[in-house]
Amino acid sequence: MTTAFRNWQAVQQEVLRRIHAREWAPGDLIPNEADLASEFGCARATVNRALRAVAEAGLLDRKRKAGTRVALQPVARATLSIAVIRQEVEEKGARYGYALLERSMTRPPAPVRAALNTADATLLHIRALHFADGAPYALEDRWINPQGAPGVLDQPFETTSANEWLLEHTPYTRGDIALSAQSATVAEARDLGCDAGAALFALTRNTWNGPVAVTRVRLLFAPGHSMQADL
Amino acid sequence: MTTAFRNWQAVQQEVLRRIHAREWAPGDLIPNEADLASEFGCARATVNRALRAVAEAGLLDRKRKAGTRVALQPVARATLSIAVIRQEVEEKGARYGYALLERSMTRPPAPVRAALNTADATLLHIRALHFADGAPYALEDRWINPQGAPGVLDQPFETTSANEWLLEHTPYTRGDIALSAQSATVAEARDLGCDAGAALFALTRNTWNGPVAVTRVRLLFAPGHSMQADL
Incomplete structure (x- = not known):
């Protein structure tokens, strides 16, 4: 009872x-x-x-x-919320800034081709910096498949980031992310204004619209970044 | 139509x-x-x-x-599955190993006291290594509140890890996790068998049973670790 x-x-x-x-x-x-x-x-x-x-x-x-x-083996689940970077910066109470570093049509390196299954296709390559209160916040290195993102070749991405434009204009049906820690290379350290070899939090994301790859992005965050979630 | x-x-x-x-x-x-x-x-x-x-x-x-x-601002959600470390290692097809480095009753440093809201209480401090195929896989640094984990003081944690024992024996009702990248200190590098300054993926987790803190753990993974999730 x-x-x-x-x-x-x-x-x-x-x-x-x-x-x-x-x-x-x-x-x-x-x-x-x-x-x-x-x-x-x-x-x-x-x-x-x-x-x-x-x-x-x-x-x-x-x-x-x-x-x-x-459950035979308990597995805790945590939900990560991944916002547009501008929104993430603004939610921390900081002023957002953006700068395009590179925009080119290029054949991607083998790991990107393999991840997106785009064979020999030429993809749009974007490198850009996101700022919080004038300091580098994240370095974006992105490949976009024009076949998966209609209209993307008309976008200069000089004032609006690909991060923001794609989320608003390009549907995707599935994706995956990987989180890791990476040592800053000399070039990454220069872009992010940190020491070469600094420990950086990295987020790599691939998205697909049905069978067509949309984009692959690697975000490298400036030292000290952390991502929180509730269990 | x-x-x-x-x-x-x-x-x-x-x-x-x-x-x-x-x-x-x-x-x-x-x-x-x-x-x-x-x-x-x-x-x-x-x-x-x-x-x-x-x-x-x-x-x-x-x-x-x-x-x-x-949605006014699209926010992608990804679900992370966090298993017992033994299970995570075994699912990668590796042989799991475990070694206790330290077990003591100690007053934790201020950031731990603040995170767990345990004031001046003495907590159980555990440091341990988890291995995959004989190589260091993760370094566990954990504080356990005996008031939130009845029976924990009877556990030697010499063969079974606190990670595994707590998940099986101690209920919690809520928790939070933070993911980040850290540079290995000299001591951490020695424990993990890597270079000092190496970029390490870090997972910090606090759990609570109602208003009572159960445990705070920081896991530092050996270089190269990544965590995957589906979007």
């Missing part, structure tokens, strides 16, 4: 307690939401909200038809 | 087209799912799946009661 649970946080605590006490062991199917709502004396929506939170923390595996099981 | 849309990807393409063509402009409320399903000649669940994908790409804002609007 359980007393009524008032809110989803209380249900979440009880679900966590059962998992950690092994009353519900790894791999076990747990009771369905309706049964739990009845046991806890609360609405089914309250149970749903609590189970969702525990699943997001990686302790439950929810399958639409097969029900909910205690 | 629109012909019937066979699958959610086709609906997604049409939704993206309307957004990018400004038929649906930033801030506009779009038709509800039932109306779109009727227009597209498909099931409402198909529309729901398509709108969810476009919302995850940051182009739509969905509010339960207020309906779905075209």
Whole structure:
């Protein structure tokens, strides 16, 4: 006999307690939401909200038809929000600035061709700097497939960044990102105004519209950058 | 008159087209799912799946009661999956190894006290190395609040890592992570077997069980590490 649970946080605590006490062991199917709502004396929506939170923390595996099981290997999930760089800078309360460094039609190096699967095609290559309060914030090195971004060849990208234009004008259906740490090369250090060899946070992103590559970008952030997310 | 849309990807393409063509402009409320399903000649669940994908790409804002609007500022969302380190190493096909470097009860430095809000309390300090195929993979520097992790003081952490034990035994209700790049100090370089000053990918995570801090950990990964996610 359980007393009524008032809110989803209380249900979440009880679900966590059962998992950690092994009353519900790894791999076990747990009771369905309706049964739990009845046991806890609360609405089914309250149970749903609590189970969702525990699943997001990686302790439950929810399958639409097969029900909910205690995870065999807990995997925490964190959601990163990736805004247009101008917006990111402005949200930090800083003044945004932008400078185009290079704009050319070039055959990309092999790793870019392989990542975008564009074979021998010539792509639009953009290098640009983003500033926060006049200091370099991020160095953008981008390849754009004109076939995946109609209209892109008409854009000078002298005042509006490709980062911003593409997000507003070019649809994509899927993408992937990789986050890493890189030592600044001499050229990158000069662009970013830091020491060569400084540890830089790097974000590489590929996007696709169906089977057609849209763009590949590598952003190198000035030293001290960090990316936050809630678990 | 629109012909019937066979699958959610086709609906997604049409939704993206309307957004990018400004038929649906930033801030506009779009038709509800039932109306779109009727227009597209498909099931409402198909529309729901398509709108969810476009919302995850940051182009739509969905509010339960207020309906779905075209985002004013597109923000892409990426989900990171953070597994137990042993599991992460094994999924790369490598042999996992573990070594405890330090285990002590200590008053943490000010930034840790501030992050965990534990005032003057003495916390359990753990430093450990995780290996992949015998090579250092990640250096763990962790503070554990015994009040937030009952039973932790009985754990030697000599063969099982705190990373693994906590995920299995200690509930948490919320947390945050920060990702950054750091230059290896001389001591970190010695532990990780790399050059001092090498660019290291760093993950700092704080977790809480309700109002009580559970743990703060900083993982420094050996050079070359990257973290991937789908957009």
